Amino acid sequence: MSASLAPECNEVKERYDSCFLKWYSEKYLRGKGTTDECSALFKDYKHCLTSALKERGIDKMLEDAREDHKENDAANMRRGCEYVDIFSRLLLTSIEQNGTINLDSGIGTALGGFTRLKM
């Protein structure tokens, strides 16, 4: 498993990561886990990490980024968003056929429009 940016948190992180991975592969992906069973371990890890982030001043940077990421939730936290789904399928097909995105194709134009919308 990968390390923590704070070496003092490595041990609790390792314990949490192993628990999560087991839950993810054995329960969550099989439709059996609706809640994360590793929350107690996560609490320990988070406690250690939070003070490390504060010490390094990363907590402030994170606040701004979180704000920016809110719009991603709108697109990714719900199902049945057909527009996005059709779009990503078109993109996949286009990449499969051409090996790259052809900017002159319909999907290229759509991508341009999409990008502009998002900016």
Place this chain on the structure above:
Amino acid sequence: MKVFSNSETFDYSWEEVSTANWRKYCPWNEKSTHVIAVDTLSRHVDAETGILRTERLITCKQSAPKWLASLMGGTDVSHVFETSYVDPESKKVTMVSQNLTWSNILSCQEKVVYQPLSATKTQFVQEAKVTALCGGWQKVKNAVEEATVCRFSENARLGKEGFETVLEMSRRVFSEEKLKQKKQTESVAL
């Protein structure tokens, strides 16, 4: 703004890829050594949709070209904020990330999607948008964007190679684990 896009196919099931993806930057991956730490900031399963949402902080250390590093203030450690969404029902992993460091001069937005192509193949699609925000000459902005996109494509190639090793190791460890469990149940049965 410059756009970098890339797609790869992995000869593993979506379940295997999405699991191994959580340890993409572990010591098994000898290629992506620029990632020195990956920390989970928050994680929850949405009660309504069953989607697993995770926020992670990725810490990188890499040697940027000298002129670019001095422009960025001389530090070689940088942080990336990533939000990911796993939808087990439609079998889709979406990861969106954004640079935290140097964000006042350079914006790097990346989106990665993993989706199954078949029962044994998974497609990886990556798109990155790089925008230099620094005021000043267009030439400088272009050079900053160019250098960043260049690094993206280099990391993408190494990332694919490194992830292949992680997938192979994961499969091996998983089958060993299964064998161990089987032996244990057998010995209990005896």
